[in-house]
Amino acid sequence: MSSRRNLRPMPAIVQLLTALLLLCLSVTAQAEKLRIVTEPWAPYVYEENGKMLGLDYETTAIVFKRLGIDVEWQFLPWKRCLAMLEQGLADGALDIFHSDERDALLFYPSEPLSDVEFVMFYANARPHPFRTLDDLGGLTVGTSPGYLYSQAFSESTLFKREAAPTHEANFGKLQLGRIDLLITDRRVGRHVLEHMQLGDQITENPTVISRQSQYLAVRRNAGMDLLVQRFSAELKRFKREPAYAELSARYGAGPMTKASSPSRASAEINR
Template sequence: MPVILKLLTAVLFTLLSLSAFGEKLRIVTEPWAPYVYEDQGTMRGLDFETTVAVFQRLGVEVEWQFLPWKRCLAMLDQGHADGALDIFHSPDRDALLLYPSEPLSDVEFVLFYANNRPHPVETLDDLRGLTIGTSPGYLYGDAFSESSLFSREPAPSHEANFGKLSLGRIDLLITDRRVGQHVIKALGLEGEVSQAPLVVSRQQQFLAVRRGAGMDLLVQRFAAELKRFKQEPAYATLSAKYGGIQAITASEHTVEQQESGAP
């Protein structure tokens, strides 16, 4: 039997097995707008809608659940979830998770500060003695995570971090550029918060699943279909809808249009 036929047969058996028992893939994620979020009871976002489209083409039903990111990771560890949306690759997770070869999107972690307490940092050394708001379970890169120059203070949500920044309880916060701009707009903080020039790290986001029978083949099919979908007009439409984010520059508080399209 040709290799490709064996692959397709194994995937088919996996999907039929799920269907026979009325099972769905249980995918967990944290609201991470504009990549994935809930809007008036409806789940939306560039990576969410892309993943839904790909799974529909593969004939896979998915049960979605929003949780704090640290809880998402615990659900994966305990076997209570089959996968996670918008997770970064980490060698520490390779024994548990399978990652498609094709990422969903790219993340650029930057710092935000309150305009009435400016900290336009350009290097990590500029953070010396400061307190930086973080999110539990997120990977910001070794240089940031292992530095002893500054303190890190977690918050339960991105909105909570921006609230603490506005109240002066932290000096800066770190989050993805697009996410930060989305929260600033949602909270009405335009003109009150700016982005510092420093890009702390860049990482790719994936839809990863727990290792198990047939999952390696499902991941391969997901990657192939995702790559195909990204070449189509439907993905270009999603990118235009969620990709164009305006970023407030750190030095002049002017608006700069970020490149629209795939992250």
């Protein structure tokens, strides 16, 4: 009997199962491409001449590359980043602080990307010595929309809070005397001052208001808990390599200072 007679058309059910299998494989492959949102936050993450740069961005990109995961990045105002996470329009956020309220929505790796120190900046022409919230009586402090401050800072009636759409806008308002102080991360402030060439006009107050760790956090979807574990383990390995030390030095991420922290000005800030 000819073997040709044994070749029969594939049953319809087998064709359907095969198509479903290929579809599942395709969906799984696509699921590996994460959509990560963040706000420009130099020197941690920013764009220059069409190229993404920064200590935390480059660290994250290296870790994801080692894990074989493709990432789609998007820069947005921070308030929009948080909204996209809540609406399920983004898989994760870069350089987000941990807060108990976000635990129901996000998975955080055990290893942070970096640490930040928040301080006040003032115009040299209008200096305002600052150590506690009591020293801010009658003043206006520049803040950032979408950032969550401590209850003491946010609800104090001693001073006003005034948000600006960007860090550059905040420093411009400070230079022009439209606000009395502004609060931001020390290294971010220094980077903006250098970029705007305002280093001779604006000074940072040495008092550290709060210290926070920054993370790459992802939404609590299926499999994401395993992803953050893999990310954390690979991040720890990378931090022990000379390449990470070189990257940190390039972006001025040296040891945290030991400046005093005001007991009544604990302004915990959550990006």
